[in-house]
Amino acid sequence: MTSELSRPDAVRAAATAAVPAALADLGSLVRIPSIAFPGFDPAQVRRSAEAVKELAEGLGIFDRVEIRDAAIPGTDERGMPAVLATRAARNGRPTILLYAHHDVQPVGDESLWESTPFEPTVRDGRLYGRGAADDKAGVMAHIGALRALTEVLGTDFDLGVALFIEGEEEAGSRSFAAFLHDNADALRADVIVVADSGNWDSRTPALTVSLRGNARFTLTVRTLDHASHSGMFGGAVPDAMMATITLLSTLWDADGGVAVAGLGHRNAETPEYGEATLRDEAGLPEGVSPIGGGTILSRIWNKPSITVTGIDAPSVVNASNTLSPEVSVVISTRVAPGQSAQEAYDALEAHLRAHAPFGAQLTFSDVDCGDGFLVDGDGWAVADARAALAEGYGVDPVDIGVGGSIPFISDLVREFPAAQILVTGVEDPHARAHSPNESLHLETFRNALVSEALLLERLDARTA
Structure with a gap:
């Protein structure tokens, strides 16, 4: 040949x-x-x-x-x-x-x-x-x-x-x-x-x-020693689901960008990439808006993101009129290239502890960090x-x-x-x-x- x-x-x-x-x-x-x-x-x-x-x-x-x-x-x-x-x-x-x-x-x-x-x-x-x-x-x-x-x-x-x-x-x-x-x-x-x-x-x-790097962990939010009747105590006692939702909402700003002090970003130019391409490749329907600020690729390549990828809580089929004592979620954070994943995790833990509502007890477990x-x-x-x-x-x-x-x-x-x-x-x-x-x-x-x-x-x- x-x-x-x-x-x-x-x-x-x-x-x-x-x-x-x-x-x-x-x-x-x-x-x-x-x-x-x-x-x-x-x-x-x-x-x-x-x-x-x-x-x-x-x-x-x-x-x-x-x-x-x-x-x-x-x-x-x-x-x-x-x-x-x-x-x-x-x-x-x-x-x-x-x-x-x-x-x-x-x-x-x-x-x-x-x-x-x-x-x-x-x-x-x-x-x-x-x-x-x-x-x-x-x-x-x-x-x-x-x-x-x-x-x-x-x-x-x-x-x-x-x-x-x-x-x-x-x-x-x-x-x-x-x-x-x-x-x-x-x-x-x-x-x-x-x-x-x-x-x-x-x-x-x-x-x-x-x-990007990653910092993934399980967060457990506890507000009660045991489950209680939502009619008997609702309105006076914080349940874990309400505390979890309130706490998680502090992770993002009104545009959906990450709002955690200490999570950095990388300054680098990105190629042209329009919203129509994003919608096509990600399956984003019309009427649902992208999140974050800056060019689309800078949000994906060079900035951090936070996603809740799992939750342990009563399922819809098992729902009852009960105040949940404890809820666990898996938080997956993508870390900007150039920032230590451990540094990013430390910033996340500090943010969550500082914003825990109603004195909710937080436990962090299964921490997994990988650098970009x-x-x-x-x-x-x-x-x-x-x-x-x-x-x-x-x-x-x-x-x-x-x-x-x-x-x-x-x-x-x-x-x-x-x-x-x-x-x-x-x-x-x-x-x-x-x-x-x-x-x-x-x-x-x-x-x-x-x-x-x-x-x-x-x-x-x-x-x-």
Whole structure:
């Protein structure tokens, strides 16, 4: 093939040809309900890891392919199984670490799905299924790109490759830092590609250059020693629901912007992005207004947000004329890039304690903090990635921020400070990751796979 085409052109052709097989393997992975959350069958996560291990072994390029786990700090438990495959660099070439995760989110209310969540289904140019986009497509972009590189160069190329497919990202990556520490020598690389983000749209690739951090916790509000009759004592005794609603309302201003002192924001320009696009991509109906101030993307990328994601209180079906003694809520805060997540949590706790109404007793538990991420855009790997994306998609890439969080990236930065980290992805804005009817845009997947194969070819030709 290389005698007829230049090496990059041969890799592009091989990558394009590799897409159907990659999609078939992706379908097989989607059929495995690899949910790592407590209460779900861990054997399915093990089954998924075994399937990924078999795919990695089938490449024939790695010195070692293993399923490994690590201890969860502060517990007697171990994390979910991850796949780790390695091959050493040769002749002065760099080493690239390819990351994705094979665990998925729970499906939620299955009645909201238009097709069975764990049966891959193609409709209108999209592959539907839980994990089809987030992040089993990332797994198969790596595998497919490596297949293409091997098709052209054979198994004896010089680029060093480490493949790390995590098994608990959706469940909080509780053993991630320990896994990095335990396997630091195997994972150490010049370039790290994290295939767990998105693109500007289905046709335009993106490099994620900033991510918000997160501070998530459970807040319990208590006002009574026991439940009491709402008719006998209502109007004189504060119930926990009223106190909780009153307290939560202090977190936002009249426009819906965050109103917590100590939560910072980042000053950075954002591309043009109109309200019509927001409505289309987020599913915001006419008549419901956006919240916050400033450009829309600055609100999503560079400012904090606070969301109540769960509540424990009497359900509608179990409602009675009772004053609730206690209510618990889960508060999820996205932290502006550049601010410490712990600092943000401290500001939130101080605000809530200062604004607790009627002397309500507050308890904070299950605190989980993860720092945001800012990319140094001047590295040679960033330039190579931009060039590969432009060639693979036929459109120049856009540097984007992402309102979501990938907290483990701060662990990568801490463990491997010399590595250049590239955050890429196969999702488009309509992927609906984490939601019912999650899907993968097939053309985006093709372009992502081709782009990564071209990046690997570039790195194999580069002296570290």
